[in-house]
Amino acid sequence: MNRFFTLMLGALIALSSCAAPTDARQSDAGAESTGETASPAKAPSGLDLVPLTITSNGKTHEFTVEVARTSREQARGLMFRTELAPDAGMIFPFDRVRPASFWMKDTPTSLDIIFVRADGTIESIAANTTPYSLESVQSGEPVAGVLEILAGRSAELGISPGDRVSWTESWDPAKRRGQ
Template sequence: MPANSKSSTGGCGSSTPLAASPAGLAQTSLCITSGTKTRQFTVEIARTSMEQAKGMMFRTELADNAGMIFPFPEPKVASFWMKNTVIPLDIIFIRANGTIESIAENAIPYSTAPVEAGEPVVSVLELRGGLTSELGISAGDKVVWQSK
């Protein structure tokens, strides 16, 4: 389903596994609810420290209905950078209750400047740069996904 489509949360947070991504990462369905609209994405899960360190480095495109989620075992003030990241990304910081703490829109490719959460978060979601603004996704919106 395209990211800009209206949908219910059916499929979001489902425990039904999806096929691995071309990069070999596990994937899951994730939904973001903004007001009355819910948008569904298929996201890669970067669980290990090695997967998280690589993230979206060297990729030249990212579909509007795709992304990458970085879950953490404990809440922390997450800090990301764009070193070796070719495309701009929206970096979304997610609290333990599933709400968006903040969004760093259009993070600059190749930048080594830290992009940080303002408080401890349990996960970070990366989407195509500019997409959150285009879809009206903002701080306080709800994110649902199957983290197991």
């Protein structure tokens, strides 16, 4: 009888080592080792979550941001969100370089709206926007996208126009289409 249990235990251990990963980190590690691209993490909103950095005065500030790619996702943005972590935000990559205009309608959380050129540099920052405001917040020139972070974070971290924003994709719409 003991021999039967020993064989069964051995079989169970062998089978369990062949099971599929049960956690996203294990799954991503497997994808990296085989050269496959891991699926991006998802926010509760269903949008992709990606790492983003802002380089300012030799310092790198790291964020995890949601990507609003479609016109529908961009129209909704951070509306109705009552909380935003200090290292979180949302990026709005455009399909072409263009003047940008945002408002805070239905947005209860004050934001810093950062306008980004195709080369990844910050064109301007609309700091501490007014929640629920219908006033238009505009870029000073055509931009490739916009980054929204918690109000006051730009000043707190010393982020200013000319600093560099980078993420997993290019800010340049032409390069993004080619990826």
